[in-house]
Amino acid sequence: MTLKTLLGYVVSALLLFFAVLYALASVYMPIRIWISALLFLAGFGMLYFVWRRQPTKIVQKLEVPGRIKVQEIKCPNCSASIDIDQIKIVNGVPTVKCPYCGHVFEVTEEPKW
Incomplete structure (x- = not known):
């Protein structure tokens, strides 16, 4: 305050x-x-x-169901590795901007089957 x-x-x-x-x-x-x-x-x-x-503080929490296997995220444009901290939620969709080529893409969850 x-x-x-x-x-x-x-x-x-x-x-x-x-x-x-x-x-x-x-x-x-x-x-x-x-x-x-x-x-x-x-x-x-x-x-x-x-x-x-007073500014409103927006907190978004992500819950992952079950066990998760972490895979490396790569840019589909230049195949560069993407840092997980660069993921931002835009309109409810996780998006990433590649620091190397500047390409913006959505992170999609692959089906578990």
């Missing part, structure tokens, strides 16, 4: 606290209800912007 995010949460909590305080005090002075409404809007607006700025 960054300092800006923490400061945003603290400021929005203070704004909402004062909004409730002014809403309760509006019994004695009705104009305070408008100040309370503005403080509520500012507090919830601050919370919205703090939550919206």
